[in-house]
Amino acid sequence: MENTRHTETAIEETLRVVGDRWSILLVRAGLRGIRRFDDFCDDLGIARPVLTERLRRLVKFGIFERRKYQDKPVRYEYRLTEAGLALSPALVALVRWSEEYSEELSSDVTLVHAPCGTELEQAFWCRSCQSTFGPSAVKGLTSGIDS
Amino acid sequence: MENTRHTETAIEETLRVVGDRWSILLVRAGLRGIRRFDDFCDDLGIARPVLTERLRRLVKFGIFERRKYQDKPVRYEYRLTEAGLALSPALVALVRWSEEYSEELSSDVTLVHAPCGTELEQAFWCRSCQSTFGPSAVKGLTSGIDS
DNA sequence: AGACTGAGTTCGGAATCCGAACTCAGTAGT
DNA sequence: ACTACTGAGTTCGGATTCCGAACTCAGTCT
Numbered sequence: 530m531e532n533t534r535h536t537e538t539a540i541e542e543t544l545r546v547v548g549d550r551w552s553i554l555l556v557r558a559g560l561r562g563i564r565r566f567d568d569f570c571d572d573l574g575i576a577r578p579v580l581t582e583r584l585r586r587l588v589k590f591g592i593f594e595r596r597k598y599q600d601k602p603v604r605y606e607y608r609l610t611e612a613g614l615a616l617s618p619a620l621v622a623l624v625r626w627s628e629e630y631s632e633e634l635s636s637d638v639t640l641v642h643a644p645c646g647t648e649l650e651q652a653f654w655c656r657s658c659q660s661t662f663g664p665s666a667v668k669g670l671t672s673g674i675d676s
Numbered sequence: 677m678e679n680t681r682h683t684e685t686a687i688e689e690t691l692r693v694v695g696d697r698w699s700i701l702l703v704r705a706g707l708r709g710i711r712r713f714d715d716f717c718d719d720l721g722i723a724r725p726v727l728t729e730r731l732r733r734l735v736k737f738g739i740f741e742r743r744k745y746q747d748k749p750v751r752y753e754y755r756l757t758e759a760g761l762a763l764s765p766a767l768v769a770l771v772r773w774s775e776e777y778s779e780e781l782s783s784d785v786t787l788v789h790a791p792c793g794t795e796l797e798q799a800f801w802c803r804s805c806q807s808t809f810g811p812s813a814v815k816g817l818t819s820g821i822d823s
Numbered sequence: 824a825g826a827c828t829g830a831g832t833t834c835g836g837a838a839t840c841c842g843a844a845c846t847c848a849g850t851a852g853t
Numbered sequence: 854a855c856t857a858c859t860g861a862g863t864t865c866g867g868a869t870t871c872c873g874a875a876c877t878c879a880g881t882c883t
Contacts, residue, residue, distance in 0.1 A: 539774035540767075541701065546778075547770075548697050550871095554688065566830050576872050581831065591777070602880040604829060612777040618798050619769035620687075621814065623694075626766060627686035630738070630759040631693075642802040643815035651765050654799040654808055655789040661801055661808060667768065668790040697840095713861050723841050728862060749849040751860060825883090832877070840869065851858080 546590045547616070551575055551583050553623070556609065556616050559593065564606040592616070622651055693737045694763070698722055698730050700770070703756065703763050706740065711753040739763070769798060 547553060554573055563572055570580055584607055587593045592613040598606050624640060642649050652661035694700060701720055710719055717727055731754055734740045739760040745753050771787060789796050799808035 539778055540704065540771050543770055543774035543778055544697060544700055548695070548700060550691060550695050553691055553695055557687065567828085570830095577831070578833085578873095579871065582870095599829095602829075602878095615777060616769075616773055617814075619766055619773060621800070622763075622766035622769050623690055624687050626763055627690035630762060631686055631690055641815050642800065642805065642809060643813045645802060645805055646815075647802050647804040649814060650801040650803060652799060652801040652808070653768070653789065654797040655792060655794050656797060657794040658789065658792055661799070662789060666790045667764075667796060668788050714859085717861095724862070725842095725864085726840065729839095746860095749847095749860075827882075828880085830878095832875100834873105834875080836872085838869105838871065841867085842865105844863100844865080846863070847861095849859085852856085853854100 546586065547592070549583075551579065552587060552592075553616075553620065555583060555587065556592065556613055557620055559607070559609040559613060560617060560620070564608055566605075566607075569607070587613075618651075621649075625649075625651060693733065694739070696730075698726065699734060699739075700763075700767065702730060702734065703739065703760055704767055706754070706756040706760060707764060707767070711755055713752075713754075716754070734760075765798075768796075772796075772798060 547556075551573065554575075555569060558569055558572055563569055566580065566584075569575065569584075570577060573580075575583070584593060584595075588595050588607070591610055593607045594610050595605050595607055598604055621640060640649055641647060653667060654661055694703075698720065701722075702716060705716055705719055710716055713727065713731075716722065716731075717724060720727075722730070731740060731742075735742050735754070738757055740754045741757050742752050742754055745751055768787060775787075787796050788794060800814060801808055
């Protein structure tokens, strides 16, 4: 059995940035087109000081970009960067999980394939095999899951 | 523009369970085969009282199962349930994101397609079109993202 | 002049987090 | 029988983070 002691892996690092109660929600709000401080604030119900700090951090890590959109009174808005948009697969995975496993509470918008309206599934894609596959065929993720 | 006021959507609910600094890491440890209290504890470096509370919560929400594995001194371990395993796509998405966008720090194990060893990609799958597609073709996720 | 807007800051108190030390039942060694 | 050890937690006090409510500050609108 190999030893994976505490060398601060990449996901650990990532989750230190994005793994709190608000960050993913902020990304989602960003995807929904929200850009301004007050809008984030009352869409999510996040406390203002926390929002300030969270946005600053997400900007620092390149997930949002703070952009001036007006001069007269200087005003800034927050937009997702490419890296921020790239979090959408993770978000989709979470949305799908909640649809499937969180019985309680209102169901969200069901995600569909835009061209045809079919509910989507999520898969991994192997470029060289030209095929899709599920989590159990991913090496490096699990180890010794039986029952 | 529609109004998505505060009706506590499914992801919000989900992130209240899983969206803290430790829960996803615990799921990942579970996937790596870790099951016992002390092992979680020193694999992740999480404080004991926090681990206790977190595991209790994850059990309550059906992500882990607390199972007795010994009687003499009664001992319990924690195993991922089906719902817990179903979080792996989200985890994979995060791992892939960190590989791609978190330059700093040691890179993790690269995830590969087990049969052939090719680095995997993640995609959405439309059963009716029999094709894969990316986030931009998902309706219900974004709205008005331009640049 | 007075009210309003947007993007924050500044409070004080409440909830969480942390590490270190302790508990408790049983087992192993001498 | 005495001591040490194991695993799964609890109990502490102190540090950090969170929260809502109220405030600021520049500029605009009426």
